[in-house]
Amino acid sequence: PLTHRRQTHRDRRVPPPQGALxxxxxxxxxxxxxxxxxxxxxxxxxxxxxIEGHVAHLPEEGEFVKFKTGWAFRVADLxxxxxxxxxxxxxxxxxxxxxxxxxxxxxxxxxxxxxxxxLSGLLGETAGTGKALQALxxxxxxxxxxxxxxxxxxxxxxxxxxxxxxxxxxxxxxEYLAExxxxxxxxxxxxxxxxxxxxxxxxx
Numbered sequence: 001p002l003t004h005r006r007q008t009h010r011d012r013r014v015p016p017p018q019g020a021l022x023x024x025x026x027x028x029x030x031x032x033x034x035x036x037x038x039x040x041x042x043x044x045x046x047x048x049x050x051i052e053g054h055v056a057h058l059p060e061e062g063e064f065v066k067f068k069t070g071w072a073f074r075v076a077d078l079x080x081x082x083x084x085x086x087x088x089x090x091x092x093x094x095x096x097x098x099x100x101x102x103x104x105x106x107x108x109x110x111x112x113x114x115x116x117x118x119l120s121g122l123l124g125e126t127a128g129t130g131k132a133l134q135a136l137x138x139x140x141x142x143x144x145x146x147x148x149x150x151x152x153x154x155x156x157x158x159x160x161x162x163x164x165x166x167x168x169x170x171x172x173x174x175e176y177l178a179e180x181x182x183x184x185x186x187x188x189x190x191x192x193x194x195x196x197x198x199x200x201x202x203x204x
Contacts, residue, residue: 078108082195083186086115091181107196115194122152123176126159130166141167154188 078085078098089098095116102108129148133141145163149156158179162172179185 078102082108082111083115083189084183086112086195087180087183087186087189090116090119091177111195115189115192118192118194119180122155122159123162123173125152126162126172126176127166129159130163130168130172133163133167134169138167154191155185158185 078101086098089095089112095112098112099109102112129145130141133144136144142160142164145160145167146156148163149159152159158176161179162176165172165175
C-alpha cells in the first residue's frame with residue numbers, strides 16, 4: 001500500500017528545507033491508500049483548498065515524493081510579493097478572484113480587504129475634495145488639491161490626479177487606477193503593513 005501525508009497550512013512540526021519559503025501549516029495526517037490513482041491525485045491537487053500538499057511514501061523504494069496543491073502555489077505567490085499582487089488585482093478589478101484563490105487563509109483575505117478598504121477610502125476622499133473645490137479657479141483648486149494630497153503620504157500623485165478629475169466633473173476612478181497602475185505606490189502600500197510577514201527565507 002502507498003502511504004501519503006496530507007499537509008494543511010499551519011503545521012510547524014515539519015522542518016522546511018534550507019532556503020524554502022515558510023508556509024506555516026496546521027497539521028499533518030498520515031493515511032494508507034490502496035491503489036494509487038495518478039489522475040485522481042492530479043485533479044485533487046488542482047481543486048483542493050486549504051491543504052499545502054501530499055507527501056507520498058513509496059515503501060519499496062524507501063523514498064518520499066511531495067506533490068503541492070495549486071492552492072499552495074497561489075498562496076506562496078502572494079506571500080512573495082503581497083503588495084504587488086494585491087495592487088495588480090485592485091487596478092485590474094479582480095479582487096474577488098484573489099480572495100477566492102486565498103480560500104482557507106482568512107488572515108490573508110482579511111489583509112486584502114483592509115488594503116482594499118484603504119484604497120477605496122482614498123478614492124472617496126479624492127471625489128469629495130474635487131467636488132468641494134469646483135467653485136474655485138483651476139489654479140487655486142490645484143494648489144488646494146496638492147496641499148490636501150500631503151495627508152496621503154506616498155499616494156500624493158494618485159490623489160491629486162483623481163481629485164482634479166472630480167473637480168472637472170469627471171469620474172475620478174479611471175484616473176486614480178491609471179496612476180496606481182504605474183506601480184509607484186508600492187512602497188507606500190508596504191509601509192502601511194496591511195499584509196502579514198508570513199513568507200521568509202530559511203537560512204539554516
